[in-house]
Amino acid sequence: MNEPTMSARLGVASWIILIVLVSLLLATCVVAYLGWRLADGVDVPISGYIAMAVGVVVSLAVGFGLMALVFYSSRKGYDEAPVLVVPENDPKEHGSPSNKLD
Template sequence: MTAESNADPAAVPNLRGMAGGTWTILIVLLLLLAATLLIAVVGWSLASGTDVPASGYVALAIGVIFSLAVGFGLMGLVFYSSRKGYDEPPVLLPPETPGGN
């Protein structure tokens, strides 16, 4: 038996039961993907024979390094806050009584 045969039938997506809005979103996203790929191919073919100066490569390297540093830093903060318990839901403390009890 496979894991799919043991799955809850309600959890398995049914393509025939998808609403019209779901199909619309799916079609729009696929059209956007196709348009992006078309623009990438046209842009790549139009840029043949052009040279990138050394300053362009330096800017590209700095951008990649900066983006990686931000990504690593944010992921580190996510793991740090998860391990230290900062992601736990807040707990309501009872009000203190005037007698110090």
């Protein structure tokens, strides 16, 4: 069996996206390393640790809340495509006999 190789399945746009993402990952690692090295010996006050802890707790609460809303809306059917429901006895309906000319 001839299975296509990875390079045969990826087009030029896919390779560009992959290169950009890997470059961003490397740049992030360099910035994190430089930040770690430059912050050596810096003392953080207690208020800094408290602010960081509050920020982490609030971020987690927002994340959990949004995920709960996603699951709730998915289970209740709020994510379904909209459908126009017209009652059968509505006189404003365009196809009803009361609106047709003789």
